[in-house]
Amino acid sequence: MEKLKIAGGYPLKGTVRVSGAKNSAVALIPATILADSPVTIEGLPDISDVEILKGLLEEIGGKVQLSDHEMNVDPSRMISMPLPNGKVKKLRASYYLMGAMLGRFKKAVIGLPGGCHLGPRPIDQHIKGFEALGAHVTNEQGAIYLRAEELRGARIYLDVISVGATINIMLAAVRAKGRTIIENAAKEPEIIDVATLLTNMGARIKGAGTDVIRIDGVDILHGCRHTIIPDRIEAGTYIILGAAMGEGVLVDNVIPQHLESLIAKLGEMGVYIEAGDDQVYVRGSSKLKPVDIKTLVYPGFPTDLQQPFTSLLTKAEGSSMVTDTIYGARFKHIDELRRMNASIKVEGRSAIVSGPVQLQGAKVKASDLRAGAALVIAGLIAEGITEVTGLEHIDRGYSNLVEKLNGLGATVWREAMTEEEVEQLKNT
């Protein structure tokens, strides 16, 4: 086991290149199950979620090669092997195996997904969608059993706007008979990316990126080559870092339109920020104004940037309020930030951040992926050395983090934990 050590307090400068989007990658990879010939996905990030999904495709008989950020999947020999436990618990997006395997084999057994612990994360809307398409769905001892004689298109209204349910229903519907209409669909860019891959495979999808998606089922999907979109959350994390400590940070390989809510908020704070075609330049300021943020579905402020943004707000002069309307309990990073001298109160779904304070290096633990990002940013702002444990969460979503940070002039390194430290961590 390793911990991350950060020597904080130094300005950052230079260019950082953003990797392919985690939340696209984790749907694009299962989507390959639906084809009858090889699919290649380019630009994948070096993250553990991708490695785990590769292993899961291999478990069901896929031939998978991954090198140089490119994955080639030959799905022709895949079978509907049950995946009740093991690797599926290590990530949230293993739920996409349900839609993809149901779509191809008309049956699947998949363990309930893992992923970040952000309070309850039900999948009732996914199941409502599968049932509307004709599947019989049961939950037996922590695994979801899905079976259908045939899948038939249906009109499905999502009671909750859900990224996962929207994509999962698309996956199950592309080879169903007839037309499926998803109403109140999520509009995140990753949904458009998955629809683009499926369309290149021969699917007929209209309206991805709006709240009504129409899918006309086809019998067969074929292989293709697809390039993934850049990770807007990784990009946002480096932009926030640039706002906190940057003397001129250029974040490269970004679609700035994906980050309008963040860019607007940073502008309100007095950060110098300039968006180009596929780059964002950001420079911090010694005087930052406080702002309130409320997370919303896309194109609102993303919940996945709420935690990193909170670390920046500790530098603002005054009181800021952070409200998470998507995950009301996504505040596990706050106690850790307090250990670093932050002054933050949590009231219900909101955190009130009082600043400015000078963060101090401390030993902290990442409870989830973006809590980890928040602590890394805090460590870079802080005076002294910060040690972050719980790196398995950070490794789910940040490709080559140490190299990228050090490329901006940071002093960050991974170090093996002693047996005593591992034991202590288990008891916290």
Ligand SMILES: CC(=O)N[C@H]1[C@@H](OP(=O)(O)OP(=O)(O)OC[C@H]2O[C@@H](n3ccc(=O)[nH]c3=O)[C@H](O)[C@@H]2O)O[C@H](CO)[C@@H](O)[C@@H]1O
């Ligand atoms: C792998 C992936 O893409 N993860 C992202 C995805 O997660 P995920 O797809 O799990 O998130 P959803 O969009 O589904 O969840 C949004 C809200 O809907 C609720 N809900 C969801 C499904 C359901 O069946 N019932 C229900 O009540 C959730 O509890 C949550 O409050 O979108 C989240 C919200 O942008 C992001 O934080 C995650 O990074």
Ligand SMILES: C=C(OP(=O)(O)O)C(=O)O
């Ligand atoms: C919550 C996240 O991921 P997941 O849904 O994969 O747990 C995230 O990316 O911030």
